[in-house]
Amino acid sequence: MSSAVAVSANTLKLAIPIGAGVISLAYLCAKLFNNENARTEYENEKMIPKVSLREGDSTHDSEYNEDPDAFLLKCEQTYGPVFQIQYLNQTLSVVSGPTMAREIHMYEDLSFRDSVEHMTGYRAFIQSVIKSHKDVNTTIHYQLIRECVSTKLSSFTPEIIERMALTLEQQFGSSEGKEPKLVERPLVALQNVIAATIAQIFMGSEIAENAEVLQTFINCTHDFGLILSQTGKTRDTKKILRTKAQYGYLNAMHKHRQVLVEAAEPIVEQRRQQERLASEQGVEYDRPHDVLQTMLDNVEEYGFVDLEDICGHLILLILSSMHTTLEAGMNVLFYLAAFSDTIQPLYEEIESLFDEQAKGRGEQRQRHREKGTLSSFENTDLDPLLDRKISEFVIKKAVKLDSFLKEILRYRIARLGSSHLARNDVMLSTGHVIRKGENVIVNMRSVHQDKVHGVDLTEFRPWRFVGKNSGAAKASKDFMTFGLGKFTCPGRFLAVHDLKILAALVVTKYSNLVPQDEKKQLGMLASPLIYSSETGLYVTSRHNSHG
Numbered sequence: 127m128s129s130a131v132a133v134s135a136n137t138l139k140l141a142i143p144i145g146a147g148v149i150s151l152a153y154l155c156a157k158l159f160n161n162e163n164a165r166t167e168y169e170n171e172k173m174i175p176k177v178s179l180r181e182g183d184s185t186h187d188s189e190y191n192e193d194p195d196a197f198l199l200k201c202e203q204t205y206g207p208v209f210q211i212q213y214l215n216q217t218l219s220v221v222s223g224p225t226m227a228r229e230i231h232m233y234e235d236l237s238f239r240d241s242v243e244h245m246t247g248y249r250a251f252i253q254s255v256i257k258s259h260k261d262v263n264t265t266i267h268y269q270l271i272r273e274c275v276s277t278k279l280s281s282f283t284p285e286i287i288e289r290m291a292l293t294l295e296q297q298f299g300s301s302e303g304k305e306p307k308l309v310e311r312p313l314v315a316l317q318n319v320i321a322a323t324i325a326q327i328f329m330g331s332e333i334a335e336n337a338e339v340l341q342t343f344i345n346c347t348h349d350f351g352l353i354l355s356q357t358g359k360t361r362d363t364k365k366i367l368r369t370k371a372q373y374g375y376l377n378a379m380h381k382h383r384q385v386l387v388e389a390a391e392p393i394v395e396q397r398r399q400q401e402r403l404a405s406e407q408g409v410e411y412d413r414p415h416d417v418l419q420t421m422l423d424n425v426e427e428y429g430f431v432d433l434e435d436i437c438g439h440l441i442l443l444i445l446s447s448m449h450t451t452l453e454a455g456m457n458v459l460f461y462l463a464a465f466s467d468t469i470q471p472l473y474e475e476i477e478s479l480f481d482e483q484a485k486g487r488g489e490q491r492q493r494h495r496e497k498g499t500l501s502s503f504e505n506t507d508l509d510p511l512l513d514r515k516i517s518e519f520v521i522k523k524a525v526k527l528d529s530f531l532k533e534i535l536r537y538r539i540a541r542l543g544s545s546h547l548a549r550n551d552v553m554l555s556t557g558h559v560i561r562k563g564e565n566v567i568v569n570m571r572s573v574h575q576d577k578v579h580g581v582d583l584t585e586f587r588p589w590r591f592v593g594k595n596s597g598a599a600k601a602s603k604d605f606m607t608f609g610l611g612k613f614t615c616p617g618r619f620l621a622v623h624d625l626k627i628l629a630a631l632v633v634t635k636y637s638n639l640v641p642q643d644e645k646k647q648l649g650m651l652a653s654p655l656i657y658s659s660e661t662g663l664y665v666t667s668r669h670n671s672h673g
C-alpha cells in the first residue's frame with residue numbers, strides 16, 4: 127500500500143473539508159423558515175436534538191471549521207443520526223449514516239433541485255435558455271444523457287482518447303531532456319482539454335475544433351459558477367432577486383447559445399446534404415453519433431422546438447458536465463502531484479495491460495494471416511502501432527486506476543452536502559419530522575467514512591477499492607459523489623470514463639508532476655476551481671512513444 131510522500135493525509139484532512147464544505151454549503155443549503163400554516167401533527171414525532179454550543183461560541187461555525195470530521199463525529203455519537211446545528215447563519219437539520227442518507231434521497235417530497243433554487247434562484251436562468259421542457263420536474267436531460275451517451279459510451283472511447291491526447295499535448299506540452307516544464311496555468315490548460323473532449327461528444331469533431339465554441343463552453347460554465355457561488359455566507363434574497371432578473375430577461379447566456387447555433391447551422395446543413403446524397407446513391411449514410419445528431423434525429427420524440435432550443439439544452443448539459451468534470455480533473459492532476467508515489471504503480475498497471483493487449487492483438491493478426499483473411503494491418507483496427515496505446519480494453523481493466531479515482535471522489539467530498547428542501551412535511555423513519563420549506567442535509571463524513579470502506583478512513587489510500595468490485599461510477603448509499611436514487615447524476619459513467627482516460631494519459635505521458643507553489647497545493651486538492659489559489663505545475667515527460 128502506498129503512503130503519501132509529498133503531503134501528509136493528516137494535513138489534507140484539515141484542508142479539504144473546510145474549503146469544500148464552505149463552498150458546498152454556500153450554495154446547496156437553504157435557510158430554514160417556518161411554515162406554521164401547513165403544520166401536520168404526528169403522534170410519534172420526536173424533536174430533532176439541537177447540538178449544544180461550545181463555551182464562548184454563538185454558532186457552530188468555528189468548531190466545525192477547526193475540524194469538521196471531529197465535530198460531526200462528536201455530534202453523531204452524542205445526538206444520534208439526526209441533529210440540528212447553527213452554521214453559516216442557518217439552522218441545519220443533519221442526517222448521518224448511509225441508511226439515513228439513502229432515505230433522504232428516496233422521498234419524492236425532499237428535493238435537491240428545490241434546495242438549489244431556494245439558495246440561488248438558478249431556475250429563472252435555466253428556463254430562459256430553453257423553449258421546451260420548462261417543467262421543474264423534467265427529466266429530459268436524464269433521458270438525453272442515457273440515450274445519447276451512456277448506452278453507447280464505448281463507441282466514443284477512441285475519439286475521447288484522441289481528442290484528449292491532442293489537447294493535453296497542446297495545452298500541457300512536453301519537457302525537454304531532464305528539465306521539467308512549467309505549466310503556468312494548469313486550470314486554464316485543463317479547461318481547454320475538458321471543453322474539447324465534451325464538445326467532441328456533444329457536438330462532433332468539426333465543432334470541437336471551433337475555438338469560439340470552446341471558449342463558450344468555458345465562459346458559460348464560468349458565468350454559471352458565479353450564480354452558484356454568489357450567495358456568500360448566507361442566503362441573500364436581494365441577490366437572488368437580482369439573479370432572477372439577470373438570468374431571466376437579461377441573460378448573458380443567450381449569447382453563448384447563439385455561438386452554438388451559428389456553429390451548428392452549417393454543420394447540420396452539411397450533414398443533411400450528405401444524408402441526401404447517400405440516399406440518392408443507395409448507400410448507407412455514415413451517421414455521426416454525437417449528442418447533437420441524436421437530438422436532431424429524434425427532435426419530435428424529444429419535443430424540441432428548433433435548433434435554438436436544442437442549443438439551449440446543450441448549454442444546460444455543458445453546465446452540468448464541464449464544471450464537475452473539470453474540478454475532478456484538477457483533483458486528478460494535483461492528487462498525482464501530492465501523492466507522487468501513485469504515479470509509478472499506475473503507469474506499471476497500464477504498461478502491463480499494454481503487454482496483454484499487444485499479445486491479444488498479435489494473436490488476432492496471426493489468425494488472419496493463417497486464414498488468409500488479411501495480410502497487411504496498416505491503418506486497420508489491428509494496426510500494430512495501436513498495440514501499446516490506451517484503449518477501451520486498458521481503461522476497463524485498469525483496477526488501480528479505478529480505485530485511485532474512486533478514492534479521490536470518496537476523500538475530497540464536502541463533509542456536509544446534498545441538501546434537500548421539503549415540499550411537504552416528511553416524517554423520517556427515526557420519527558423526526560422535516561417540515562415543509564425546511565432543508566435537510568447529509569453528513570457525508572458518516573457516509574464516506576463508513577466502516578464498509580475499510581480502515582484508515584480519514585486517510586487517502588489510493589488502492590482502497592482494488593478487488594472490491596465497486597467501480598468509481600457506481601452510486602450507493604455509502605458512495606454519494608454522484609447523488610443517489612431517481613436523480614443520481616446521469617453523466618457519471620461519462621465523467622468517470624473521461625477522468626480515467628485523463629489519468630491514464632497523464633501517467634503514461636509524464637513521470638512526475640510537482641506543484642510550483644507547495645503551499646497552494648492544499649487549496650488545489652480541496653477547491654481547485656478557485657483561480658486566486660491556482661499554482662503552476664511542473665511536468666516531466668517520459669519521452670516514450672505513448673504520449
Ligand code: HEM
Nearest residue numbers: 238267446447450451454607608609610613615616617621
Ligand atoms: C465528476 C463529475 C460529476 C459529478 C461529481 C457530478 C455530480 C452530480 C450530482 C451530485 C448531481 C445531483 C444528483 C441528485 O440530484 O441527487 C448531478 C446531476 C446531474 N448531472 Fe452530474 N456530475 C458529474 C458529471 C456530469 C457529466 C459529465 C454530465 C453530463 C454528461 C452530468 C450531467 C448531470 C445532469 C444532467 C444532472 C441532473 C441535473 C438536473 O436536471 O437536476 N454530470 N451530478
